[in-house]
Amino acid sequence: MGEAVSPYLHLYIYISISSVLIGICGIVIFAGKPIPSMLPHTFRRTMATKIPTSFKSIIYSTHNVDDCSSVLSLHNYTAAEDLNSSIVVRTLAFPINPSDVNQLQGVYPSLPLKTMNYSTEVPSAIAGNEAVFEVIHTPRNSSGNLKKGDWVIPLQANQGTWSNYRVFPDSSHLIKVNGLDLFSAATVSVNGVTAYQLVNNFVKWNKGQNEWLIQNAGTSGVSKLVTQIAKANGIKTLSVIRDRDNFADVASVLEQKFGATKVISETENNDKIFGKEKLPEILGPDARVRLALNSVGGKSSSSIARKLEKNALMLTYGGMSKQPVTLPTSLHIFKGLTSAGYWVTELNKKSPETKIKTVQEFIELYKSDKIVSPKNEIETVEWDVEKDSDDDVLGMVKNAINKKGKKQMVVLKWD
Ligand SMILES: NC(=O)c1ccc[n+]([C@@H]2O[C@H](COP(=O)([O-])OP(=O)(O)OC[C@H]3O[C@@H](n4cnc5c(N)ncnc54)[C@H](OP(=O)(O)O)[C@@H]3O)[C@@H](O)[C@H]2O)c1
Numbered sequence: 021m022g023e024a025v026s027p028y029l030h031l032y033i034y035i036s037i038s039s040v041l042i043g044i045c046g047i048v049i050f051a052g053k054p055i056p057s058m059l060p061h062t063f064r065r066t067m068a069t070k071i072p073t074s075f076k077s078i079i080y081s082t083h084n085v086d087d088c089s090s091v092l093s094l095h096n097y098t099a100a101e102d103l104n105s106s107i108v109v110r111t112l113a114f115p116i117n118p119s120d121v122n123q124l125q126g127v128y129p130s131l132p133l134k135t136m137n138y139s140t141e142v143p144s145a146i147a148g149n150e151a152v153f154e155v156i157h158t159p160r161n162s163s164g165n166l167k168k169g170d171w172v173i174p175l176q177a178n179q180g181t182w183s184n185y186r187v188f189p190d191s192s193h194l195i196k197v198n199g200l201d202l203f204s205a206a207t208v209s210v211n212g213v214t215a216y217q218l219v220n221n222f223v224k225w226n227k228g229q230n231e232w233l234i235q236n237a238g239t240s241g242v243s244k245l246v247t248q249i250a251k252a253n254g255i256k257t258l259s260v261i262r263d264r265d266n267f268a269d270v271a272s273v274l275e276q277k278f279g280a281t282k283v284i285s286e287t288e289n290n291d292k293i294f295g296k297e298k299l300p301e302i303l304g305p306d307a308r309v310r311l312a313l314n315s316v317g318g319k320s321s322s323s324i325a326r327k328l329e330k331n332a333l334m335l336t337y338g339g340m341s342k343q344p345v346t347l348p349t350s351l352h353i354f355k356g357l358t359s360a361g362y363w364v365t366e367l368n369k370k371s372p373e374t375k376i377k378t379v380q381e382f383i384e385l386y387k388s389d390k391i392v393s394p395k396n397e398i399e400t401v402e403w404d405v406e407k408d409s410d411d412d413v414l415g416m417v418k419n420a421i422n423k424k425g426k427k428q429m430v431v432l433k434w435d
């Protein structure tokens with residue numbers, strides 16, 4: 021019995037946990053200093069050459085589910101590693117993702133080990149999982165493929181990214197991302213890889229046929245990448261978004277700029293008559309809806325699942341509505357629906373090579389103008405490495421954590 025039940029139990033627990041987490045992240049306070057979206061970074065050519073003697077990182081040693089930013093402090097230290105024989109990077113930008121916040125809350129199923137490696141008084145971890153770094157030092161006799169000035173991202177989660185500098189023993193811990201802009205590079209690890217793998221790694225598409233995927237939360241960062249990646253592969257996308265006053269404007273941007281084939285509202289998604297009469301017109305002749313991508317749950321998830329063909333797959337990767345994933349029994353029994361979870365962190369851990377390949381393919385799509393920079397979807401705050409006091413930096417990061425709305429990204433100013 022245990023064997024039959026446990027996979028579902030895991031899925032249920034994961035979805036429930038993530039739903040709660042995502043809900044908790046939406047607390048509002050803001051006092052950071054937004055900076056104009058035109059940033060000089062992409063054009064900066066000066067290159068740091070000196071190996072830093074002192075590091076500054078945002079660290080935590082405890083968790084707090086109600087006020088996660090309260091556990092953070094700023095820590096100065098001298099790196100314990102032999103920097104001459106390590107790869108030293110400086111941070112260009114890091115996004116604040118829901119999972120970063122959930123780690124500080126102590127409710128995420130994957131956490132970094134707390135360590136004494138940063139000369140703290142109690143075991144601590146550096147916050148953050150994602151960032152784009154610039155290589156500022158490689159070992160003289162290094163056999164790796166990295167050189168000074170390369171842009172890199174960490175291969176795995178839990179490395180700690182909210183820091184001015186980081187050290188890695190060798191290039192196997194990093195993926196080169198030259199060719200992406202600052203915003204794409206800083207978000208490719210989580211949203212980029214997730215979107216790419218959701219589209220490409222679960223269904224064997226017949227290119228050139230009238231094949232579709234359907235997704236909810238069509239306005240999310242992941243969903244906007246899904247539509248662009250699908251379009252580049254000749255797969256059509258039906259994106260469901262929540263009803264809103266400016267529905268037509270939002271739908272038009274998703275279709276024109278982000279390549280969604282068709283955007284419909286949740287009201288339409290849930291409407292049986294729409295499903296019978298309008299949907300076939302939208303899909304066209306011999307359409308196959310082969311994949312559903314669910315990051316909402318509740319009624320929205322049943323309604324997208326109902327639009328799938330027989331023996332199709334629904335992948336759940338988020339739970340924005342905080343409702344459990346509900347699926348009509350008949351879909352399981354009579355339509356052979358498979359419902360499964362997707363978790364980028366776990367997949368990267370199991371198969372780092374797949375992540376490297378995914379990032380490389382993502383970069384190719386970006387370079388051939390199939391993917392636009394998420395620049396306008398992101399709100400940036402600046403960490404002036406020379407001028408900002410420790411209190412400034414910590415305050416700014418805490419405010420960004422608690423800001424609702426657009427994704428927050430901290431951009432480091434180096435010169
Ligand atoms: N499993 C994984 O490996 C993995 C990887 C990456 C991301 N994720 C998850 O994917 C989700 C999207 O991430 P993101 O960074 O792309 O998010 P995002 O850009 O911040 O977008 C959030 C989306 O959620 C929608 N939303 C917010 N509250 C909602 C509610 N109560 N009911 C229904 N929809 C709601 C928003 O729609 P409106 O426009 O209507 O507000 C928006 O489309 C998150 O849950 C994240 O944790 C999971």
Ligand SMILES: *[C@@H]1O[C@H](CO)[C@@H](O)[C@H](O)[C@H]1NC(C)=O
Nearest residue numbers: 074076094095096097409410
């Ligand atoms: C960290 O170092 C800076 C100088 O670089 C100093 O002004 C600051 O007080 C130090 N902060 C802590 C927490 O030790």
Ligand SMILES: *[C@@H]1O[C@H](CO)[C@@H](O)[C@H](O)[C@H]1NC(C)=O
Nearest residue numbers: 071101102103104105159160
């Ligand atoms: C690092 O290398 C430089 C030059 O090669 C040398 O002067 C310095 O002493 C080295 N530092 C350490 C800690 O090995």
Ligand SMILES: *[C@@H]1O[C@H](CO)[C@@H](O)[C@H](O)[C@H]1NC(C)=O
Nearest residue numbers: 100101132133134135136137
């Ligand atoms: C701490 O440092 C040691 C020696 O460099 C390293 O092997 C270990 O992985 C580090 N621990 C963490 C949690 O980073």
Ligand SMILES: *[C@@H]1O[C@H](CO)[C@@H](O)[C@H](O)[C@H]1NC(C)=O
Nearest residue numbers: 105159160161162163164190
């Ligand atoms: C580089 O040189 C150091 C010291 O000479 C040695 O310990 C290390 O193994 C060498 N690394 C490579 C990649 O050759």
